[in-house]
Amino acid sequence: MQEINEGTSEQLAPERWEEQILKPPLPLGERKASFQTVSLEEVRRLYSPSDINDIDLENDLAIPGQFPYTRGIHATGYRGKLWTIRQFAGFGTPEETNQRFKYLLKEGQTGLSVAYDLPALMGYDADSQLSEGEVGKCGVAVSSLADMEALFDGIPLEEVTVSQTINAPASVFLAMYLVVAEKQGTDWKKISGTLQNDILKEYIAQKEWIYPIRSSMKLVVDTLEFCTNHVPRYNPISVSGYHIREAGATALQELAFTLRDGIEYVHWGVRAGLDIEQFVPRISFFFNAHNDFFEEIAKYRAARRIWARVMRDRFGAQNERTMQLRFHTQTAGVSLTVQQPLNNIARVAIQALAGVLGGTQSLHTDAYDEALALPTDSAALIALRTQQIIAEETGVTNTVDPLGGSYFVEALTTKMEKGALDYFERIDAMGGMVDAVEQGFPQREVQESAYQYQKALERGNQTIVGVNKYAMEDEPQQVSTMVIDESVRQHQLERLERTRTKRDSGEVNRSLDKLREAAQQGDNTMPATIEAVRAYATLGEICSALRDVYGIYEEPAI
């Protein structure tokens, strides 16, 4: 040990350290033959200056706020502005979710994020036979503008930014949001917010699709084009790796597929004649924060660097905003355990910290009871407070990119970047992401990783505390959970019936015909969708009209 104390760089070289200090004989045995991240990537014993030899401080790292933004897009980091606390919420009736929104805002949340139920995600009304048993269960039930009005009652859309997790029927929900804003007397030019609208990851992972891929992409382009021209502060796509990761992808696959999805949307936008400097700055990203702390931080840092370079080199972007990757983070729902559920509070806090150290623009922290049910008020409050503790107690916000320069984090960041570029090459060779998805490539990759992880878990190579280690026979932690009963469906059916009776059905039919026509002719479908929404055509009716034209997607066996 005395040799280390002398401390010349020659003596600290890792090879010397391995040779002289560790063997032979090894002074300390190691606990395992190999150390791996949660993505089953090998981690070495020590990282040192030689691991960052090929990193150019000027070009690869730069300073915060400077290309390629590895260290963050803002020069002042969180000293200037904290991330937006944006808790994903939605359950039961629009009235119930409206109450939850107001509660979260009162307790210091700074933005809203809506979770819709499965019928809404699939474009069915609450009274569809296919919706039975699912109304209001996994999110809030919304079938028409009448529900949206109740959902945002007393919430000024000019002041609060709202993120909507909706994909296959995203254009309809954008239309409903715009009409609610209009009814509140708000100029579309003044409102902001985010539409998830990332249909590619639906085919890859989340699997809430309606139409075939290329028709869905056309709808995405319609929203991009419409927002660029009429709702300039709105973010029409949140390119989402979150669900790809939850479906079993590794951190690298999440990064690579998400960014390649982003590239695909930019290509489609460019082909539609949009100006990248205008529409790309409004595309944002959404990543998972999983258990492996440093791997996640490296993923976020690599994402910024890759996006900046791709925008500059592949698309010729010149404006900073076009090259700056902004992202939302959500802690990993898949990592939460049913067993000893209060342990999830610790998991969420650590995952959220990774998101913050990675420089996220907004953050959702999962509630501890989310592996059991949708969160109760008290569980949601702890999740919110977790972010406030990180923001205001830990001191991690005092300096920008505090892990920049760490041998390990920089080496991992570069490894992530290289791995993602390899995936880009393979996907480009297939003809792009739409083609790759049609060939089932990302789907197979994710599926394989999910299976390998399960095997690692069952061999004991990966640990889940309270599940495959430290499990307890008698569950000591009893928590009460939220129950959504069938009265929600009844409530929704009644409003749907009132809506159908009150509206002018001639106007509804005319607007739906117009929508079919726009879709058939390849025109932008947004104006006709907005008109149909204004006439109180329901979600199911609007999606049916588009199904008539586009058909439906059938997943090939993968």
Added chain:
Amino acid sequence: MDQSLRKIRVLVAKPGLDGHDRGAKVIARALRDAGMEVIYTGLRQTPEMIAAAALQEDVDAVGVSILSGAHNTLCPRIVSLLRDQGMKDTLVVLGGIVPQEDIPKLKQLGVAEIFLPGTSTQDIAKFIRENVKPRE
């Protein structure tokens, strides 16, 4: 053919609108690796479609995956459709997010076992192997 050598046939079914099929696909592959013949229905199957597939594929067990909270509506219907078409002995198991308080009722209605998150695939394979009814 010696019945003891016949492979156990399992239908892995994913009813409801939910698209979270990670669990269903991992289980399907694990049961296959455990020596069973597995048929996966794909997403968004109605109880009627699942019962019809079970009959057509002549399976010994049906494994249902539900994470959306719709199990109380969907599972009893699947069981009763199977029984109605004469599949009295077909084992029905459920995996997914199921609150403790729902479990006794589901068992009473004919679901043999409910596997919660964190269950090892080997335990599930073992349960199926030990509980399918031998063919006559």
